[in-house]
Amino acid sequence: MGQDFIIGCVGKPSAGKSTFFNAVTDGKAKIGNYPFTTIEPNQGVGYYTTQCPCKKYGVRCRPRYGWCHDGRRKVPVKLLDVAGLIPGASEGLGLGNKFLDDLRHADVLLHIIDVSGTTNEKGESTTGYDPSGDHEWLEMEVQLWIYNNLFSRWQTVAKRHQATNSPVVQTLLAQLSGYGAKEPLIQSVLDELHVKDPVNLMEWDKEQIRQLVTGWVRVFVRRRFMFILVLNKADSGGDTDANALKLSQKYDEGRIVMCSALAECFLRKMKDQKYIRYDEGSFMFTTAEEEENESEAQQPNGGQSSDDAPGSSKRPSSSQKPLKPLDGKVSQRLEKIRDMVLFRHGSTGVHQAIDRAVEVAGLVPVYPVKNITHFGGGGKGEGAFPECVLVRPGTTVRQFAGMLHHEIDKHFLYAEGPDGRRLGEDDEITAERNIIRYVTERAAEENSH
Known part of the structure; x- marks a missing residue:
């Protein structure tokens, strides 16, 4: 159904990229199907949260894909686990070629940054590392990759341009369509650099070519690859807060999400083992003791349960079996997560990063229906x-x-x-x-x- 929208997860080794990817995709395929024709080994399914119209119209929805609870609709999106990146990727070092090839398939990129400063630029364990330059370095690697590919065959490109008398936008489109570039984007970059037809590329000397290609690629990369900076390990203490402040001062805060992927993985594990009740992306969880105290404080309502209310199509894996009591060690870790992550940042951040990526791309959720009285899809049941x-x-x-x-x-x-x-x-x-x-x-x- 249309072209898949893909969110790519990028980051250097040990920044927590794999943990983040697992935190938003692990086990999801067991819960419900999804409208994608193929899921490759390095792909997964995450979920974007939006307000479902079921509450507004007072009807009970039944999503074919994802789920809805109390008007919060979870819509599946495809995630790509991009190969790890180290310095020199643009020269083919490490998995550089695989990384850069993966990159071109993504619409928005989540750059997972270890904000604690405990991994250096190569992903090695250290202390006191300043991660505030990590994103500039990643952008530079992408720019160098495209620059090297374009500059190395510039003479051939220029000769063909001259022989065919093509518009410069078409010449560049032929070279850059493989990076996911479309004509309007290429034209807007040319306009910004004041490059207009007719252009004789053969007359440019090497320095002119280098300046144009460098400038063009810099603008192109920043427009083609939309980034969300996911500041992971936000609950690590030490220099974490200072590093987060540097990054927030350097970049638009609308593109920054504070995150603890490890905390999300632990909360989900505790939920699966029936120690807590927790909805992914929520700002809270409930233990057996808290649930018991809440139950005692409430008077029986004798009415319709919230799970039967309109707009409360529950997730299939939801269970209301009694929770297990916590031991001291697990209880302490959960309290730390509550204090250092949920109270401070409002959530673990992993699902908010997905939401932010969809919103930055400007995607709009659409609900096609077969009728406008009860908004059904027309299928049986x-x-x-x-x-x-x-x-x-x-x-x-x-x-x-x-x-x-x-x-x-x-x-x-x-x-x-x-x-x-x-x-x-x-x-x-x-x-x-x-x-x-x-x-x-x-x-x-x-x-x-």
Whole structure:
């Protein structure tokens, strides 16, 4: 259904990239299916959290993919575990070629940084390392990779450009489409560098070429590869807070997420072993003792349980069996996580990083429905809003019809919103216009009989 949106996880060895990847993907495939045709060995499925319209319309939803609880919809997204990176990757050192090849498939990159300063630039154990330059170094490696590839064959590119008399944007597109570049992006970079047709690339000397390619690649990389900086090991103490402050002063705070992937893994383990109740991405967990105290403090309501309320389609693995009591060691570790992670940062950060990546990309959740009275999908036994699809910004109503199924696009008659008003084919899908019913010629004929 459309082109997959991919979030890449990048980082040097020992920064916690594998722990982060496991914290957001491990065990998810056992819980529910997902709308992806292929999942490679170095790929996984994470979940983006959005507000489901089931609460607004007072209906009970039943997601076909992911799940929804109390109006918090979990929508699957594909994650790519990019090969580890060390200095010299652009020259092919380590797994450099694999890293850079993986990179071009990702739409947004989560750069996992060890903010504690206990691993150096090579991923070796140390103390007092300043991680504030790690992201600049990663960007430089990517820039050098593209620069070396482009500069090494510039004469051939220039000769072909001159012989075909092509627009410069088309010449560069032929060289850069492999990096996921599209024409509007290439044109915007050329405009910024004031490069206009006609351009005789053969007349440029080596220094001109180097300056253009260097400048072009720098701007291109920053526009093509959107980064979220995930400051991992945020509960490590020592220089952690000082290092986090340096990075927050250096980069837009909207692109920074404080994180403890290890804490998330531990909370999930304790949940699976029935020691705590915990929802991934939450700011709290509950122990057996706390649950017992809360139960005693509450009066029986004798009414409808919250799990039966509209908009409370529970995750299949949710269990209400009694929790096990904690021993002292586990209790201490949980309290440390509560104090150093959840209270300080509002969550472990791993799921917030996924949410931030989707939001930075501008993706819009869309709910296609077969009717606008109870918002069902039309399948047997389905509840409301069975589908939620993330689409890229600028996607039109008609384009989305084709993404759903080529037959819907082929026999498209009209589309309407939840209030029954018709939508224009060229109307862009937005967060305010994201519940859509499609009517086709065939459906109209069937209803007329």
